[in-house]
Amino acid sequence: MNNMKTFKDLEFVEHPNHIGGIRARIMFENGYGASIIKSNYSYGGKMGLYELVVVDSDGDVVYDTPVARGVIGYLREEDVTEGMKRIQLLQNVQ
Numbered sequence: 001m002n003n004m005k006t007f008k009d010l011e012f013v014e015h016p017n018h019i020g021g022i023r024a025r026i027m028f029e030n031g032y033g034a035s036i037i038k039s040n041y042s043y044g045g046k047m048g049l050y051e052l053v054v055v056d057s058d059g060d061v062v063y064d065t066p067v068a069r070g071v072i073g074y075l076r077e078e079d080v081t082e083g084m085k086r087i088q089l090l091q092n093v094q
């Protein structure tokens with residue numbers, strides 16, 4: 001896959017739960033996606049870092065992938081890109 005999405009492809013918006021902070025969601029061709037947030041309540045948010053979770057096509061968290069078994073926190077921009085690349089390499093959602 002030479003057309004990998006990276007941190008630069010994310011479009012952050014105000015977090016919808018009115019907790020402050022920002023969130024981006026992106027879907028990939030394999031049917032998986034990522035939700036990335038940074039807020040005072042996210043893992044590493046107070047330090048300016050991000051957290052990432054794998055989601056399915058409905059936006060629901062997926063807990064059983066080789067990428068993550070839940071939320072991955074304390075991520076720098078380059079760590080978010082690495083997580084996104086790993087998600088994009090997963091086999092298509094059944």
